[in-house]
Amino acid sequence: MAKHIRCGHLFDGVSDDAKTDQTIVVDGGTITYAGNGAVAPKPGPRDEIVDASKYFVMPGMTDLHTHLSYGNAMCEEDIDIYASVELRALRGVINAQRVLMAGVTSMGDPGGSARVQTSVRNAINAGMFPGPRINCSGPYVTSRQGLTDYYPTWFGAPSTSIGALVKNMDEAIELIRSQIKDGVDFVKFAMDGRHVNDKGELIAAFSLAETKRMVDECHRLGKKTVMHARGREATLYCAKAGADLIFHASWADAECIDAIVKHKSIVCPTLTLLYQNMTVTQPTDPLYHKVRPDLGSKEWEAAIVSLNRIREAGIPMVTGSEAGFALTPYGEWHWREVEIFHKFLGFTPAAAIRAATSASAAFLNDGERLGAIKAGNHADFIVFDGNPLKNVSLLLEKARLKDVYLAGEPVRIELPPLASKGVSDFSYKMWQDMYTQLRVKALGNKIRHIQAAE
Numbered sequence: 001m002a003k004h005i006r007c008g009h010l011f012d013g014v015s016d017d018a019k020t021d022q023t024i025v026v027d028g029g030t031i032t033y034a035g036n037g038a039v040a041p042k043p044g045p046r047d048e049i050v051d052a053s054k055y056f057v058m059p060g061m062t063d064l065h066t067h068l069s070y071g072n073a074m075c076e077e078d079i080d081i082y083a084s085v086e087l088r089a090l091r092g093v094i095n096a097q098r099v100l101m102a103g104v105t106s107m108g109d110p111g112g113s114a115r116v117q118t119s120v121r122n123a124i125n126a127g128m129f130p131g132p133r134i135n136c137s138g139p140y141v142t143s144r145q146g147l148t149d150y151y152p153t154w155f156g157a158p159s160t161s162i163g164a165l166v167k168n169m170d171e172a173i174e175l176i177r178s179q180i181k182d183g184v185d186f187v188k189f190a191m192d193g194r195h196v197n198d199k200g201e202l203i204a205a206f207s208l209a210e211t212k213r214m215v216d217e218c219h220r221l222g223k224k225t226v227m228h229a230r231g232r233e234a235t236l237y238c239a240k241a242g243a244d245l246i247f248h249a250s251w252a253d254a255e256c257i258d259a260i261v262k263h264k265s266i267v268c269p270t271l272t273l274l275y276q277n278m279t280v281t282q283p284t285d286p287l288y289h290k291v292r293p294d295l296g297s298k299e300w301e302a303a304i305v306s307l308n309r310i311r312e313a314g315i316p317m318v319t320g321s322e323a324g325f326a327l328t329p330y331g332e333w334h335w336r337e338v339e340i341f342h343k344f345l346g347f348t349p350a351a352a353i354r355a356a357t358s359a360s361a362a363f364l365n366d367g368e369r370l371g372a373i374k375a376g377n378h379a380d381f382i383v384f385d386g387n388p389l390k391n392v393s394l395l396l397e398k399a400r401l402k403d404v405y406l407a408g409e410p411v412r413i414e415l416p417p418l419a420s421k422g423v424s425d426f427s428y429k430m431w432q433d434m435y436t437q438l439r440v441k442a443l444g445n446k447i448r449h450i451q452a453a454e
């Protein structure tokens, strides 16, 4: 039994414009026809007809930067310590469903705890739970100076941490081989360090020779590499080492851009987290004081310049939202990145949506059959009320998303509301301040009094 979906507008994920009065025919999860409705194959007596003639149909989004193990974390300890890996995996299943229900039919998870990502992916692939198509890495490969090695040397990286600390190249190669044996789709590296040089630039967590050695080993074993690199040096080393995908590249200079072009990396800006930080954090949030919008953000300003140059250099750019933080909860802000590509990075609406569909999907396994609506591809698409080619911001309006199709079937999942508490089993912040006598006196009438018993 085939399905014939009659589309008011159809944007195929690769063109410059949408076409009207189109039909998609789906059989067995695959698109068998997509084009002019007037000359589409005629439905057979047992075929199903879906009337989406009032709606705009386009490929589901591919979000290459969603962290399923983070659990809408409020702090780094939330991410690394408080929840057991078992709870993270269970939580990851439902959070993957939230991602899917937002119209994200494929995603990349570049870094998380233990084997949470591969387990969620495998459970979904085995048909135990509905969920988006997932490609993922294991914990970030990091050094003593790297992002994700947050704790004192006498702790190292806890076993629940999203980072796996390597102390030398032998350990790095052993870790890469273990992760690949455990079934990761790509290997994630924490390339930004946590120290700055005398020019105030971040120092990369690994040397260029080390980066090259590790990337070469991944490639020798047939796996791609994905890199966290905001700083100039980390970005340069990633590109020179031939990394497949670079996240952020906020401080990429001309030398970095030349190396990215030469070694054919792609760039995933993932500006959504920074944007949210600048626009929605409140004075009670510790980060507010670092990213107050009225003070501007040095990184935002640098990134907009660098990423526009990256686009002008013709480097493929793909989308990610960094979902998994309390600031970017699952299922909420994935489409923000498309809006940012259009508003700040010089993409037309069609180009921004192509980045979030066909361009991002191409990075995944089986990517040539994802992210575009054409015969032979997987039937993953969304039915939308409104024309995002006229206004990409509409994509953020949840009520407009009428249906999400995955492998030709509409996805219907009842999800419990997002809870702001209880995402981690022990995590809570007790106080934001130190209440000395001086501090309490300064609070004046903000102090509450208890009546004495009579």
Ligand SMILES: [Zn+2]
Pocket: 065, 067, 322
């Ligand atoms: Zn990330």
